[in-house]
Amino acid sequence: MDLRKLWIIASLILIAGASVSALEPVRSRNVLQGLIGRVGTDEPAVAGPAGQSPPGKRALPVRAVPISAIGNPRAFPAPGPTSHERRDSGPTPAAAVVRSSPLPIRVAKTTEPRQPLGSPRLQSLAPSLEKLIAAPPSASPVAGRSPQGPQVIAKALFCLDCTTNEVILARNDSAPLPIASITKLLTAMTVVDHMNLDDVVRVPDDIRTVPRHRVGIQPGDRLTVRDLLHGMLIESGNDCAEALARAYPKGGRTAFLRLMNRKAELMGAKNARVFTPSGLDMNIVLGRKGDRALQSRKPNVASAADVAIIARRAFTYPLIREISGMKTYIMRSVDNKGRNYVLRTNDKLLHSNLPVAGAKTGYTDLAGKCIVALFKDKTKDFMIVVLNARNHFKAAARIYQWACRML
Secondary structure, three states: OOHHHHHHHHHHHHHHOOOOOEOOOOOOHHHHHHHHHOOOOOOOOOOOHHHOOOOOOOEOOOEOOOHHHOOOHHHOOOOOOOOEOOOOOOOOOOOEEOOOOOOOOEEOOOOOOOOOOOOHHHHHHHHHHHHHHHOOHHHOOOOOOOOOOOOOOEEEEEEEEOOOOEEEEEEOOOOOEEOHHHHHHHHHHHHHHHOOOOOEEEOOOOHHHOOOOOOOOOOOOEEEHHHHHHHHHHOOOHHHHHHHHHOOOOOHHHHHHHHHHHHHHHHOOOOOEOOOOOOOOEEEEEEEEOOEEEEEEEOOEEOHHHHHHHHHHHOOOHHHHHHHOOOEEEEEOOOOOOOEEEEEOOOHHHHOOOOEEEEEEEEEOOOEEEEEEEEEOOOOEEEEEEEEEOOHHHHHHHHHHHHHHHO
């Protein structure tokens, strides 16, 4: 609003009633800015000496001037010292009210006074208002919840509410990643489906060449399929997994791996591909350079969503679910040697107070720290997958606690 428009407004007020006085003229840009700044507050919207209102919440009276003075700032004399008490008529719509009395023009007071443009309060609220406008309605902050999921560092995360079949957390869940010993859940299902649990397996002579982690079974030991299954799942024994795969009666290790991949495909784990029954990387010789063999490693892979599919099916097997929740077990050879192997789980979740119904960990250099766990409380079942995390146990527990708050 320029000065000319303000002067015209003053002339209209003068014409509106004989007893209505004109506004004090605006003599400078600073005065005009001060006047505009008081619009929307409970301060008088008139200009007094130097554009200020007298202290004590008292407003200056307006003075009558001839119409011929409109447009000529020098024709307006300085205001006199007379003043009137301000009157408040109570809350009314936020609009300017013109009275036919010597009272100044003011904006009626509302329950929440409007802030003048450019006021310090609006400036302080600007960043918050911008965030509120930009955020979608579903992203409104709720105590104890985070729409983006918990703060977990991992290559892939997945959380499935098994009671409703609803995915409530998924990060990079379709990318094929190394899964290490989580493979053993698929191995266990293949064993239960295609081998007799009471059959006795003779441990191969080269079993000590299998990389760690090993239970430590010895060449020539005679152990039942059931006991080897415990050693593979509780202590994640790579030697037990290899002994079981080689003992498959219809084609040995190669045929056993073919069954594992076929089972994953039929379950819908489209990105799963396994090359070893233990989860260890498969070594590939690319060639030789002098006396040195050039080797590469090929890991067992699956996506986080695939792992959830495999684990969900595996934990429907009563024996697999029971073994996966055990902390200790003693394997006993059935030969004359009578060796005992004490098994202890390395899964810290099973030693926590969380309702873990089954879990399987995994670790290799390529896979990092991985885990899949089934949490089962009174009302909900959550299948949680964490691949390549800094702390897989803490990550799984944090996701479970977050999921409980979300639902």
